[in-house]
Amino acid sequence: MFKLAIRCLVAACSLTAGGAIGQGATPVRIGVIFPLTGGSSDMGNSARLGAQVAVNEINQVGGYLGRPLELVVRDDKADNDTGLKHAEELVVTEKVAATIGFCNTGVAMKALEVFQTHKSILFVPCATGTAVTAKYPPATSYIFRTSARDQLQTQFLVDEIVKRGLGKVALLVDTSGYGEAGLKDLEAALGRAQLKPHAVVRFKVGVESLEEEMKQLKATGADALIGWTVGPESGVISAARAAVKWNVPQFGPWGLSHASAYQKSGGKVEGALMVQTVLPNPFLERNSTFLRAYTKLGKETPIGSMMSAAQTYDSVHLLLRAMFDSKGDLSGPGLKKALENPSAPYRGVVSTYERAFSPDDHDAISANMLWLGTWRNQERAYYYKEDERRATVIRRKQDLPAARAESQTAK
Structure with missing residues (x-):
């Protein structure tokens, strides 16, 4: 069912018969920067595999307007200077359409200016430091995040x-x-x-x-x-x-x-x-389907970081929808406008996003979308058993201005 939904989206938007990728079609290149070696490599490799699962699915049903998606992967080694170097390389030299990256807040913070200066989209699916999406006001920022800020x-x-x-x-x-x-x-x-x-x-x-x-x-x-x-x-x-x-x-x-x-x-x-933000859940079809696809590709037990993988997977699909919504304008400003004004909800692995981002809010996760997890029998699980079934009810993202007003009132 989940792959069918992807096929329907791509076919409907691209208007390609059967969604086939054209012979010799120019790939849409997406930068990926994660710590693939070192102490943070469990996050980084899970994120990379999550991105690859999404790209494989999308390419199987036609890619973007008959063009395949292609990941341009770099290892930042959880090192600030290495992350900055790769950011400059992907944006300036490789000229990728967008970048998905960073698991370490310090590495992300050092590189943010590269994306902002060049008006190039950056999805942050792992790094959670509050400052990552606070450095630039959303109205002018090219930084978007699908992880829960600290x-x-x-x-x-x-x-x-x-x-x-x-x-x-x-x-x-x-x-x-x-x-x-x-x-x-x-x-x-x-x-x-x-x-x-x-x-x-x-x-x-x-x-x-x-x-x-x-x-x-x-x-x-x-x-x-x-x-x-x-x-x-x-x-x-x-x-x-x-x-x-x-x-x-x-x-x-x-x-x-x-x-x-x-x-x-x-x-x-x-x-x-x-x-x-997400846990293994047999009651959620999209959750189970993703885990099967990931396990087939990654062969990890347990997954290094399920959240990294799922949040990166959702980032790729949110980017794909923005590419269709932008009507061919894959420039940073074109994709920014499309991300902030989505034409339809996205039913992802972490959640169903009616509107992941807006001109006032570049964080896809709000407080009501969090779960208390635990380790149980060598696997991640919901601490409160009833949450496993409660997760089948869509938790719609809270409106950020309203949430801020409520917080101020509580003070």
């Missing part, structure tokens, strides 16, 4: 902690740019709940043990732990919490759901709680 993730976690009647929250945060920005968002979210961090401990990315830091936090009498860092170090946190026998709930951002977190912890992430 401002939403931190508030979601704090709301869950408050709901549980917990109030002494310990924060274990890395010292990277991602950790620094996350700490500010965490402190702001706690403040809105009339709370302050019970204790804060910082650490460097790359640590192999955090047992001493965990003992320090345990001694404070905190009743909840939020670890804010990337996948491997999230696993180190889980292993340390188990080692010191500190039985408070561990909360974390989406990085806690990466396969690297499970592997690094030796399975000690079981039961940990993390923010998710």
